[in-house]
Amino acid sequence: MSAQGVLPPPVRQDRRVFTTRPELVGTVGMVASTHWLASSVGMRVLEAGGNAFDAAVAAGFTLSVVEPHLNGPGGDAPIIGHRAADGHTFVICGQGTAPAAATIDTYRDLGLDLVPGTGHLAAVVPGAFGAWLDLLARYGTLPLADVLAPAIGYARDGYPLVRAASRTVATVAPMFTEHWPTSAAVYLPHGEVPAPGARFRNPVLADTFERLLTGAGSREAQIEAARHAFYEGFVAEAVDAFQSGVAVQDSSGRRHTGLLRASDLAGWRATEEPTTSLRFAGRTVHKTAAWGQGPVLLQQLAMLDALGVADLVRTNDTVELVHTVVEVAKLAFADREAWYGDVDDVPLDTLLSGAYAAERARLVGHDASEGLLPGSPDGRVPRVAAALWAARTEAGPGVGEPTISPTGLSPGDTCHVDVVDRWGNRVSATPSGGWLQSSPVVPGLGFALPTRAQMFWLEPGLPTSLAPGRRPRTTLSPALLLDDDGSGVAFGTPGGDQQDQWTVPFLLRHLVGGAGLQAAIDAPMWHSTHVPSSFYPRTRTPRGLVAEARLGSDVLDALAARGHDVETVGPWELGRLSAAGVRPDGMLVAAANPRGMQGYAVGR
Numbered sequence: 267m268s269a270q271g272v273l274p275p276p277v278r279q280d281r282r283v284f285t286t287r288p289e290l291v292g293t294v295g296m297v298a299s300t301h302w303l304a305s306s307v308g309m310r311v312l313e314a315g316g317n318a319f320d321a322a323v324a325a326g327f328t329l330s331v332v333e334p335h336l337n338g339p340g341g342d343a344p345i346i347g348h349r350a351a352d353g354h355t356f357v358i359c360g361q362g363t364a365p366a367a368a369t370i371d372t373y374r375d376l377g378l379d380l381v382p383g384t385g386h387l388a389a390v391v392p393g394a395f396g397a398w399l400d401l402l403a404r405y406g407t408l409p410l411a412d413v414l415a416p417a418i419g420y421a422r423d424g425y426p427l428v429r430a431a432s433r434t435v436a437t438v439a440p441m442f443t444e445h446w447p448t449s450a451a452v453y454l455p456h457g458e459v460p461a462p463g464a465r466f467r468n469p470v471l472a473d474t475f476e477r478l479l480t481g482a483g484s485r486e487a488q489i490e491a492a493r494h495a496f497y498e499g500f501v502a503e504a505v506d507a508f509q510s511g512v513a514v515q516d517s518s519g520r521r522h523t524g525l526l527r528a529s530d531l532a533g534w535r536a537t538e539e540p541t542t543s544l545r546f547a548g549r550t551v552h553k554t555a556a557w558g559q560g561p562v563l564l565q566q567l568a569m570l571d572a573l574g575v576a577d578l579v580r581t582n583d584t585v586e587l588v589h590t591v592v593e594v595a596k597l598a599f600a601d602r603e604a605w606y607g608d609v610d611d612v613p614l615d616t617l618l619s620g621a622y623a624a625e626r627a628r629l630v631g632h633d634a635s636e637g638l639l640p641g642s643p644d645g646r647v648p649r650v651a652a653a654l655w656a657a658r659t660e661a662g663p664g665v666g667e668p669t670i671s672p673t674g675l676s677p678g679d680t681c682h683v684d685v686v687d688r689w690g691n692r693v694s695a696t697p698s699g700g701w702l703q704s705s706p707v708v709p710g711l712g713f714a715l716p717t718r719a720q721m722f723w724l725e726p727g728l729p730t731s732l733a734p735g736r737r738p739r740t741t742l743s744p745a746l747l748l749d750d751d752g753s754g755v756a757f758g759t760p761g762g763d764q765q766d767q768w769t770v771p772f773l774l775r776h777l778v779g780g781a782g783l784q785a786a787i788d789a790p791m792w793h794s795t796h797v798p799s800s801f802y803p804r805t806r807t808p809r810g811l812v813a814e815a816r817l818g819s820d821v822l823d824a825l826a827a828r829g830h831d832v833e834t835v836g837p838w839e840l841g842r843l844s845a846a847g848v849r850p851d852g853m854l855v856a857a858a859n860p861r862g863m864q865g866y867a868v869g870r
Contacts, residue, residue, distance in 0.1 A: 286860040287867070289784040291849075296856035296869035297321060298844035299683035300336070300760060303425060304328040305858070307416040308685055309868045311408070318685040319347065319405035320413055322693035323398045327417035329681045329697055330394065330713075331471065332425050334453075335434040336760065337681045338700025338713040339471070340392035344554050345401055346541060346744045346756070350690030355746060357539045357554050358404075359737075360397020360697075362390040362716060366533075366734045367525040370724050373732070378518060381720045381732065383802030384704045385516025386509055386524030388717035390738060391534045394697050395496050400536035401693075403489045410489050411479050421712070422472035424465035428864050431702075432462040438703045445515035446706040448508075449714070453702055471712030474501070497535075501711060502528040508708050509715075517802060526715065533735075541746070544568060544618055547777040549754060552746040557608040559800075560743045561618065563766040565598040566591075567773070568623035573630060579778040584817065585824040591774075592794045592811055592830065593630045595767050597639060599797035601626075604640035604648035607729025608737040616643035634809045634829035638798075651723045651730075654798050654806070680742065684756040684846035686854050692847060694744035694756035696765070720802040741765060741800050747773070747847070755783065755847025755855070763800055767793040768841040783845045783857035790816040791840035795833075807831060814840050 290296060295312030299305045308325035312318070322345070330339040337343075343360035373381060382388050402410060435442075436459045442450035443457075452468055453460070460466050477500065481491025495501065509524030516522055541552040544564040551567065553560030570591065578587040605612055616622050626641055640648035680698030685691075699716030707714050721739055722732035730739045743765045748754035759768050768791055775786040795810030811830040813822060816837045826832045838861045846856040846867065858867035 283781070283785050285782070285784040286788050287784055287858070289782045290856045290867050290869045292854050292870045293688065294854070294870050295321070295685070295687045296846040296854045296867065297325060297683070297685050298846045298856045298858040298865070298867035299325055299329065300681045300842055300844065300865045301329060301332050301428070302864060302866035303332050303420065304683060305866045305868045308683065310416070311413065312687055316408050316413075317406065317689065318687040318691035318693050319401055320408045321687065322683060322685045322695055323402045323406060324413040324416055325683045325685065326394075326398050326695055326697050327414055328420060329683065330700075331417045331420045331468065333428070333431065333681050334468070334702045335431045336701065337394070337697045338702070339395050340708070340711075340713045341394040341697060341699025341701075341716045342718055342740060342742060343394035343397040343695060343697040344558055344740065344742045344744055345397055345693065345695040346552055346554070346746050347401065347405060348692040348746055348748065348756075349405060350692075350752065353752070355541050355552055355748065357541050358397050358400050359537045359539055359554070359557070360393035361557065361718070361737045361740050361742070362393035363530070363534060363735050363737050364390055364719055364722065364732060365525040365527060365530045367527070368719065368732060368734055370726060370732050372525065373724050376522065379724060380802055380804065381722055381724065382516040382518045383720045384717060385514050385522060385706070386526075387516060387522050388719045389509065389524050389526045389705065389715040390719050391526065391530050392700065392716055393534070393536060394699065396493060396534070396536040399489050399493050400538070403486055404538065409485050410492055414475055414479065418472050418475045421468045421475065424467040426463050427460050427466040429462040430862070432460055432464075434703050435459050441515070448707040448709050449702065452707050452712060468712050470710065474711050474713070497531040498528075502531040504708050504710050505531065505715065514706050542614065542618075546571060546773070548749070549777065550748050551773075552748065553743065556606040556612040556614055557737045558740045558743060559602055559606060559763070559766055560745070561606070561614060562598045562602045563743065563745065563769055564618055565601060565623070566594050566766070566770055568618060568620065569594045569597065569627045570770075570774070572620070572624040572627040575774060576778050579774050584821050588792055588813070588817070588821065588825060589634075589828055589830070590630060591770055592792070593635060594627070595770070595794045596635060596796050597626050597629060597641070599763070599794075600638045600640040600650075603638065603650045603654060603798055605643070605729060607739050609729045612729065613643040613646065632828065636808065649728060651725050651728055653804065680760040680762070682744070682758045682760055682842065682844055684758065684844050684856070686756065686846045686848060686856070688854070690752060690848050692746060692754075692756040694746055694758050696742040696744045696758050696760070698742050698760070721800050739800070745769065749850065751850055753848045753850045755845045757843065757845035759841055759843040759859070761842060763797060764793045764840070768843060772843055783855060787841070787843045787845070787857050787859050790814045792817065793840065812840065814838065
């Protein structure tokens with residue numbers, strides 16, 4: 267699938283541009299992620315002779331330990347990989363499904379009009395563990411014990427708790443103490459909030475990981491034994507007992523038992539699928555299918571191509587560029603609401619076609635648009651959840667979001683890791699879910715369950731309507747950019763609904779403007795909040811535009827004059843991008859985001 271426009275070659279990057287960190291270049295391997303420990307673990311695996319797939323699994327398991335407020339081994343993990351030897355590019359879907367008992371009527375009978383954002387009722391099958399095992403079994407070379415060892419070590423011996431995790435625990439400590447004692451037992455050692463930078467341990471999680479390593483025989487047999495123990499053995503049994511036997515407080519303000527059962531875990535496996543792709547600026551951008559929001563990036567690129575975005579980048583018309591990118595995002599995300607979901611009839615070929623992109627692009631005008639404007643691919647009539655037709659201004663962050671600020675719950679973050687090895691294999695993965703603040707720790711396991719069922723609607727007939735066995739339309743959105751010569755990068759970012767917005771200016775600066783990876787990551791970011799949130803309580807801010815102050819007051823004032831409801835944030839607050847890949851000359855390259863002061867790229 268490709269956009270029809272043909273962009274001219276990018277301008278050569280000015281090497282004198284200041285970047286917050288050096289752009290790494292080497293020949294052995296590169297790992298970039300949202301936490302320096304995960305990046306270092308991944309590089310350790312590459313140094314020991316493992317490939318990119320081994321390194322990604324080791325880094326992913328490490329992230330599940332050291333960023334417990336952003337992901338966990340019981341969360342979700344879409345993964346995109348590229349095997350250089352034969353050019354095979356693939357998706358491994360680690361997004362779990364809704365329980366068999368999860369019907370719209372079940373929730374309606376409980377007096378709910380939305381799936382709660384926290385607690386038992388939001389749980390889906392935990393897919394992250396199975397996805398990492400599947401990647402390792404299909405494409406890795408090392409035993410499971412080797413790639414899991416660093417995560418076990420950090421869980422048992424401790425790691426420095428990042429400031430954001432400490433702040434998260436402090437915010438939810440009263441709830442843990444009063445309502446979620448299993449979480450208090452893990453995250454409030456001695457009844458106190460762990461200090462930022464303090465050594466933090468989760469020995470129960472270490473025990474769980476070690477119990478999963480009891481298999482014998484071949485490497486593949488050991489991996490399968492761990493999968494069986496998780497999805498059909500002691501982990502599934504503990505999940506079933508907790509969900510069915512213990513009612514917990516959730517965001518509805520009431521206590522509920524859950525619907526997830528051992529049989530739901532036993533009936534699920536990670537799957538390998540084709541990517542969804544689009545040609546842009548002479549390269550191919552790969553995303554997941556429309557069970558996730560990934561294709562919304564491709565739709566934006568196709569519309570921007572139709573609008574001649576290269577001219578805006580090259581003339582440095584920042585006001586027009588930001589305005590155009592935001593207006594295109596509104597259109598693409600409106601289509602996401604109307605058409606994306608885990609259903610068979612998503613009109614994806616049409617949504618990504620050049621003709622449709624050109625038709626949609628003609629709706630971009632001089633001023634900020636109002637309302638939601640989904641399109642009609644193939645003449646079909648769009649259907650969006652009734653609650654979204656009304657303007658529902660977001661007065662505060664949603665309680666289902668995966669990060670927390672000192673004043674309460676705040677919009678979006680998760681984890682991300684990119685890896686490239688000496689052979690050119692690449693991985694982009696966005697693990698998330700199982701957040702410590704959104705679901706209580708399962709007794710005896712040391713981790714929480716994913717709460718992504720909150721992304722379903724309790725309105726029948728939508729692509730994202732709740733149904734047993736259906737995947738929620740996840741926001742998790744890893745990506746690969748590949749050139750015909752085999753060069754290109756794995757890239758991505760945390761950020762909920764913003765993931766496929768923050769990557770747009772990154773790609774425009776890199777592919778069209780000629781900026782290096784680090785310079786493109788460092789540049790000022792923005793995103794639209796006009797698009798409906800995927801998280802409970804599903805609100806939006808009509809014409810909302812959030813922008814880093816570094817865009818400049820003249821630019822922000824001009825955008826406000828065009829009707830954008832501009833919210834200016836600090837100069838380094840938006841985006842958590844990282845990237846790792848292969849240059850056309852065969853050298854390996856990586857970069858990571860300085861915002862948040864914990865993401866890091868390593869390599870040599």
